[in-house]
């Protein structure tokens with residue numbers, strides 16, 4: 001692959017684990033820059049999935065037979081592995097869900113419906129993903145609570161003075177995105193958790209774009225709840241994580257009811273299984289959970305500090321190259337202070353057109369509102385194109401993106 005964006009990462013070696021990157025479209029090799037939506041899956045994780053179905057597939061918790069016991073142990077230990085990866089105390093604090101969105105809804109329904117009422121406030125940010133924004137908005141409507149939004153300034157940073165104004169003793173929940181999937185801003189979530197706690201409020205952190213890209217320690221942040229998805233961090237689709245402080249999960253009622261999450265059931269009433277199973281009703285994402293644990297191993301073998309540095313370097317390089325084009329609007333903080341993605345618009349060309357033309361060059365980027373419609377309204381655009389990077393991307397791929405953008409510009413000139 002020639003010169004790499006980071007001599008710390010052996011990108012050439014890493015790419016061997018991702019045969020999908022060899023695919024060609026119209027004679028051009030795929031340049032996959034849609035990692036903030038879903039990352040690719042390395043061979044060891046694919047092998048884990050195949051191996052599970054070849055050798056271990058059975059339902060968990062219920063069975064006394066050997067296969068079920070093996071599947072149960074692997075599934076339970078996957079919780080331990082994920083707990084370790086994010087610095088949680090243990091498996092009691094790690095609930096496997098379907099995705100970040102379901103983790104968010106679990107807290108909104110299980111905690112929000114019970115705890116919120118008229119006079120209470122939920123404070124979010126203007127850069128929240130719909131997963132948080134729509135969910136708290138709707139829970140607020142159901143409970144009579146009010147939602148407020150911390151301002152995003154012109155550079156794409158949170159206005160922390162405004163945060164200190166908004167968070168008051170009426171605040172019950174501060175729900176903030178760790179890394180913006182549109183702006184690439186890395187938010188000071190530790191400070192926001194402290195601010196919430198100063199007012200006896202809780203703090204929910206949406207870590208969908210942080211856990212895949214940087215070392216995260218939920219206890220260090222002091223988040224009360226924390227959510228992320230397996231499919232953005234080399235894991236499979238169908239599994240997400242809800243971290244919650246044990247005492248909070250203990251106090252909360254379940255969100256979904258049914259099998260597996262109960263302890264004793266009579267015709268009149270039921271009691272709940274211990275954590276985290278109380279929040280995992282029905283047959284859980286067994287294979288996906290086990291594969292997610294493998295993804296954690298894979299990333300940790302590379303080293304999360306290196307993963308972070310590589311993504312930041314590519315984003316900085318892409319940011320600068322896009323700015324050089326002159327007629328490109330790049331959103332969010334400066335190149336040297338952003339996570340591994342860059343959202344932009346090329347002149348007057350609609351982002352959907354940009355993305356379609358880039359596709360002709362086998363360059364895969366996302367176009368749309370990236371589930372941040374209100375933020376796009378604030379930016380004054382309906383949509384943007386987004387290039388997002390991961391461990392297997394190179395500077396040469398950024399160059400291909402820029403070349404394809406130049407060709408796009410020619411087409412629309």
Ligand code: PMP
Pocket residue numbers: 036037099100101102129131177179180181206208209229240371
């Ligand atoms: N939050 C953020 C910041 C995201 O980027 C995403 C995915 N685009 C989500 C939440 C939702 O993730 P999922 O679709 O896996 O639930």
